[in-house]
Amino acid sequence: MKIDNVSKSDHQTLLIIWEASVRATHDFITEQYIAEIKPLILAQYFDAVDLRCVKDDNGTILGFCGVAEQNIEMLFVAPQHAGKGVGTQLTCYAIEKLAAYKVDVNEQNPQALGFYQHMGFEVVSRSATDDQGKPYPLLHMKLR
Numbered sequence: 001m002k003i004d005n006v007s008k009s010d011h012q013t014l015l016i017i018w019e020a021s022v023r024a025t026h027d028f029i030t031e032q033y034i035a036e037i038k039p040l041i042l043a044q045y046f047d048a049v050d051l052r053c054v055k056d057d058n059g060t061i062l063g064f065c066g067v068a069e070q071n072i073e074m075l076f077v078a079p080q081h082a083g084k085g086v087g088t089q090l091t092c093y094a095i096e097k098l099a100a101y102k103v104d105v106n107e108q109n110p111q112a113l114g115f116y117q118h119m120g121f122e123v124v125s126r127s128a129t130d131d132q133g134k135p136y137p138l139l140h141m142k143l144r
Contacts, residue, residue: 006051021076072103107137
């Protein structure tokens, strides 16, 4: 596995990984919300972050992360590759090469919370809603 840059032509693949990952890990999010946010990810969110991906030896994208203003804004791994070090590799890269030291995690996603705690982050504050004002509380975390 290797970290690689993301090109505009990869965005559709990233969107597929995003949706599969959200469906596998964010069971609290409604179908309506997924339908609302999905076009925004492609049209706005990917361009607002510094994107990196992990590819296997065949060049297949296994997962990706996006960093902006030293915050890990997105980290998604294809469900069939979860638990195989892809997220760890992306997080380490974000910290070491992109100077990330913050991340926001959905409070209803204990798996992500545990992952980031394992990676050295701690909760420093909480918001009652997500960035779109939806009732999905966020835990704001920083590296210890």
